Amino acid sequence: MNLIKESKTLQATYGGSGSFKSFKDLKKLYKQTKKMGLPLSQKHWTSDYWFGAQRIQGANPVLIKLARSIPTNLDFDPSVVKEILGGMTLQEAVDAKRIFKIDLKVLKDLPCAGGRTICCPIALFYLDQKKNDLLPLCIQLFQEPNETNPVFYPTDPPYAWLVAKMYYNNADSAMHQSITHLGFTHIIMEGTVICTHRHLSEAHPMFKLMAPHFLFLLAINKRGLDKLINIGGWVDKTTVYGVEGMLEVMRRKLDVWKLDEDPIPPADCARRGVLDKFVLPYYPYRDDAVAVYYLIEKYVRTVVRHFYDSPDKIEHDYELQNWAAELVRPREEGGLGLNGIAGNGRFTHVEQIVSVISAMICTCSVGHAASNFMQYDEYGFPPNYPAFLVGEFPTQKEGFTEKDIFDQLPPQNLILDAMVVTRLLSTRGTQPLGDFEVQYLHDPVSVAAAEQLRQDLRGVSDNIRKRNAAKTTRFPYPWLDPDGIPNSISI
Secondary structure: OHHHHHHHHHHHOOOOOOOOHHHHHHHHHEEEHHHHHHHHOHHHHOOHHHHHHHHOOOOOOOEEEEEEOOOOOOOHHHHHHHHHHHOOOOHHHHHOOOOEEEEEEHHHOOOOOOOOOOOEEEEEEEEOOOOOOEEEOOOOOOOOOOOOOOOOOOOHHHHHHHHHHHHHHHHHHHHHHHHHHHHHHHHHHHHHHHHHHHOOOOHHHHHHHHHOOOOOOOHHHHHHHHHHHOOOOOOHHHOOOHHHHHHHHHHHHHHHOOOOOOOOEHHHHHHHHHHOOOOOOOOOOHHHHHHHHHHHHHHHHHHHHHHHOOEEEEEEEEHHHHHHHHHHHHHOOOOOOOOOOOHHHOOOOHHHHHHHHHHHHHHHHHHHHHHHHHHHHHHHHOOOOOOOOOOOOOOOOOOOOOHHHHHOOOOHHHHHHHHHHHHHHOOOOOOOOOOOOOOOOOOHHHHHHHHHHHHHHHHHHHHHHHHHHOOOOOOOOOOHHHHHEEEEOOO
């Protein structure tokens, strides 16, 4: 309530349609707030170290891939790249597994609110082997190379490079909110919650196993749809893509999303080529998410094996089989139409059940925590991770000044709206993973498994805190400390 009260006070001062004119002008806002706090990004957003860190520990740390070849549509300058890489050619760096990429071609020709346009960039990053930092190598803001779509480099004029990074992050934020956050935590899990209630009775042990992780999801989704994701609402006003673009990105990605890959951190990181610590030594999202996932899987396996100690119990559990069938049934026929369901809608052994339920619990806890709770640190300082830019895409590199940074930003009232909502979304109101709001399973095996889960998670938490406190840690990553991961999607 104090945060809401303070936001109303700020609205009275900054709620108009005027624009911020300088960094000094913008920073005045933070001096007038105690509850909102100062976003971490405010201190670091111009740094290339920070821009690289956003890919591995920001709000959207699940896009970075090992580059196994040079993108054919990237019109890079070999001499500039060679200089940045310290004398190594791009092909040599690719062969040495030092180059990483993010390709956002899924955003190409995306229909956006108000006829606006969003870029569909491709960016390369490289591993600085001296400090194991991930650093940007180049950015091309649109897929087709041409004279008005140059490749930007860290060696370009500073403000031109900053504007290019802002437009890249604008596109990245579209992927973050549409896919990583809303689409593949809130929305896709809403379908599984409804499907679970439809087919598994409240007395069913698998219902009881999942129920703590479904708590509050339908309620928060209903509130979000009413207040934020409605035509003319918050998403339409404060993002380039708006509701229309957000739903279209979801549609484009849903057909290739797989439950046995995308929400399972070790499988997802392996597919992207970044599971190996020798390839990408410092990747805190990966390290924390994989560690917590394996503990979730261990817990789920113990409980599932206890209740299904023979294949016959699986085969003849009609509630469980009907649940599995609807998960894969095409959406045109009233099902969820999910890909990557073990057994393809018919369970025959324990590991299939373990795979599906572990992925769902991980999505509702780890997946949502990783994409949600850093939102204010990312979006709270608008030049850092802008959801809405109003200027022109940079088509050349000369003549940019600090004024051009602020010419890209929307009016004060929209900036403040984005800040307030992402600050509210970054709060936690429920208990941490394993400390269930409601204990549904009371048999000795399940109770012992839950206690073991909590004990194991405390060990992971200790390791994360030690890493974050180390002098060598440039930017701490607390977002997947189990003490801060809620059981469910409740905000």
